[in-house]
Amino acid sequence: MPDPKVCLEALEALTGCQMQPTTEDTQPTPQLTPQDLVNIVALREFYKQEGFKELEYESIGTLSLQDDADMYSSPPALCQAPESSLKPIVKINLQKFFHREFDYDFTNVKDGNQKFLRGNEVYIRPCGWDRAALRVSQQYDGGDQWLGTGKDAWPVSYHGHNMDGSLGIILTRDGNPDDSPQFLEACAASMIREKTSGRGVYSTPDIQLAERYCKLFTSKVDGKRYKVVLQNRINPQSRKSCNRDGLWLVYIPENSTEVKTKAIVQESLRPYGLLLKKA
Template sequence: MPDTKLLLEALSALSGCNVESTTGSSQITPHDFITAVALRKYYKQQGFQELEYPSIGTLSVHDDEDLYSSPPPLTEGPGESLKPKVQINLQDFFHPQFDYDFTNIKDGDKTFLRGNENYIRPCGWNRAALYVLDKYSGGNQWLGTGNDAWPVSYHAKNIDGSLGVIVAHKGKPDDTPGFLEAGAASVIQEHTAGNGVYSTPDIKMAEKYCKTFKSKVDGKTYKVVLQNRINPQKRAVCQREDLWVVYIPDGKNDLQRRAIVQESIRPYGLLMKPA
């Protein structure tokens, strides 16, 4: 298992919170964590300044290196003292038995499947497993390797709707989907760029858009990505085949948005590598 202080720094960097360890009960579960991280990005795309999340409180949607602000903010971001404090019990948040260090692994031409879909393993990364076994109704098939398993996706901080639009499907159900330009898609159909939570099955794409942070533990800079399983019934493929989206329709309230994300994305690994 990677250094626990380093793991807390990685979680803090992804969430915009000050994540600390506790010997008591965790304030949030891994599932709550990915939901908050995903919705934080979504709310930012929608022009909101804050996200209210149960058990966490008020989250600023802006990071220290805010790429979306125009003009640039007067301050670099919310100060450490202003960020919500989140406490987790490392023993019930992480599952070291299933850690896997891909740092020196090269798959080459090898292929892997999860839910009958290609699984690009995170070679070059070190994975700290999250404690998600036996946490969902219906068993653990979603986390397996068989036909009932959910495909693997990677959530990176800067992947959003500007990278692609949902595939438009016109005509009969068995017709081949047609690709539309983003402008045409926004006029013809309701699925427009930005209306959802984006991830990718390609770890190389995730790395390109991932969050980085400088550790106070060892002074090094690290990249961090969340490894998830995504519900194939809730996922739409974008114009770019390496981009997936969980669509959130307009007009949904906070509770409904959380429910959509929670039934669509389940995290199981925190990935890190030196930048």
């Protein structure tokens, strides 16, 4: 497993929260779960697309959507409050958040022409990355088939930073994903119509694409610069394919309430790995 302190910094970089380790289960300060992690990361990107400046997340509070600068890249001005003091404080029980038995260091792994499947779909393993496994087994109704390798498993997707509708237009009609045969006509129309990108949360089965849009931070622990990506499973019933290869959308309909939006994300994306790579 990567250094737990560096993992906490990676979580800070992804969520915009200030992470503090704890060994206690009952705390006045909220604790983060792996599902909270993917919810916050996905919702931050979605609400940024929608033009919001802040995100309200239950039990955590207000998260700024504007602090996207490289963490710790430069000290704050002396006249300003430290950046960390402005972030919500969240406790992390490292023993319950991470599942070290399933950590896997892909740093020096090269798969070549080998093929792997998850849910009968190609799984591009995160070669070159070090994975800290998240404790998510036996945490969802219906068992752990979604996390397995068989036909009932959910496919693997990676969530990088700044993955939004600008990456790949999904063909739409009246605001809804459309799979009608008029593909070429819709493609031509998409060149001149506004707001043709899909409304929702984007991820990719391609780790190399995710890396291009990943979050970077400079660690205070060891002074090294890291890339960070979330490794998730995506509900095959919820995703939509974009007309750019290797990009998936969890569609969020117009006029969805905040509660509905969160529910869609939670039913569609489940995290199981925090990936780190030296930049």
